[in-house]
Amino acid sequence: MSPHEQSAKLTSALEDYLETIFEYTQRQGFVRVKDIARVRNVKAGSVSPAMRRLSEMGLIDYERREYIRLTESGERLAREIFSRHEVLSRFFCEVLKMDREEAVKNACAMEHSLTEDAKDHLVLFMEFLLNCPFFDIVHWQRFHDQQMDITRADGCDHSCTTACVFSAMRGEGMEPLRRLSDLVPGETAVITILEGEGDERRELLNLGLIPGSSVTLSHHHPDGIHSELLINGFGLRFLRALGARVCVAGENPSTRG
Amino acid sequence: MSPHEQSAKLTSALEDYLETIFEYTQRQGFVRVKDIARVRNVKAGSVSPAMRRLSEMGLIDYERREYIRLTESGERLAREIFSRHEVLSRFFCEVLKMDREEAVKNACAMEHSLTEDAKDHLVLFMEFLLNCPFFDIVHWQRFHDQQMDITRADGCDHSCTTACVFSAMRGEGMEPLRRLSDLVPGETAVITILEGEGDERRELLNLGLIPGSSVTLSHHHPDGIHSELLINGFGLRFLRALGARVCVAGENPSTRG
């Protein structure tokens, strides 16, 4: 009856349960333990105590063995949780152009830790993209598709294509791009493009070579095939051959201004 | 010595420990239990068993009561985890323009659930923004600052300003925008802008009124002050007065194409 602990923070598991209840009740008006267990892929024995706790918190109306319904405050909270889910999955799906399924999977896992502040900024950004004529979705779409094709390609080297696309976008014709491997000791630059495909590309990322990162080449290793560099203060020894796949710009590009 | 379970998936807590060890050893070459406990804000008694497990997995070199160092495979994995962290915090900070501290806080909490696929797409998007001349960072910056000022304002109604900014961006002069409250029963539209400030804006979001969402007005409630609508299949009763703060576009805007 009384909302005992309405202010207490929910655990992620309880948030998930509440969200499932919301989604289900939107369709049916009520849920049973069995439904929740099925949707959330757990056993009914795990759901039962969770319902008791949600009920004690005043978030659901629940008498043992009866239908489960949201209270008013429960629905408000559930919509709030669901809104985090929606913002994230919409961003992944519609802005980043991920597969719907993969987008939702990520959103489900990340939504519990998205702060209000982050949500505010993310939504504002999406509003901007939705309305700004200077963000040319056509270019982004084309670039995305082309890159994704490349990562799925059969090993053929498309780096020239990539450079082309970027050069065209920059309005610079076919002017050659500088590479990480071109840097001289002591020189600092910003990473702008990774040209690797698939796993090779991921290897670059996993080493910390992330677009937007500022890198300083410390020195070439005596072995002649490695170089040492500093990425945001972290040291890294890498194969110079790999560095040829990393494009850099001499000064901070416009996005950082 | 031997990497017993190198393939076993790490829990988030162990990932955090490994990441902390990485960051610390980059500066000092080694870490002690005490350092980790301080940085991660836990007691030494909690760190100890975690180090034993990481050691059993072959990710760190650790003899009881000695310094902690990463093994080769541990460092590789740590860099991979750190790369997820970097991608996310860079996105929050440099693209979404959040405060560095808040950006890192979110990244720390979300990094453990960012899949490879999501990271790929996010990085690709950042590459695009870094290089695309059609994404005019100046407009985004100005819009961001203006909106953020609005949310921090003292309650004065800036909706005209907001409309102005958007109209200018769309190159439409001062042509009036349609509102959610203007929809007639049965009509469908896409949410483009939320004009509320601070908590009012959040209330809209928490109800599910998210930019990009498709909404269909079901009917006006007999009480005259509420309306019922469908957002992506979910029902919602809302105050029509609130709907005046929500801008909509008749057809899918360009971002969805």
Add this chain to the structure above:
DNA sequence: GGGCTCATTTAGACACCTCTAAAACCATAA
């Protein structure tokens, strides 16, 4: 060596979430 101090480990508790298996409950059919 003795004693001091600090770091680390261990042990015991608690919380949370999950599972399985068995018991309790309920509705419906015979």
Add this chain to the structure above:
DNA sequence: TTATGGTTTTAGAGGTGTCTAAATGAGCCC
């Protein structure tokens, strides 16, 4: 009314991660 079958709850156990408090170890000064 009784039997049956599906649903839900309970009980017990395991895994993870945290804490506190006490025990252990190591270094250092006298």
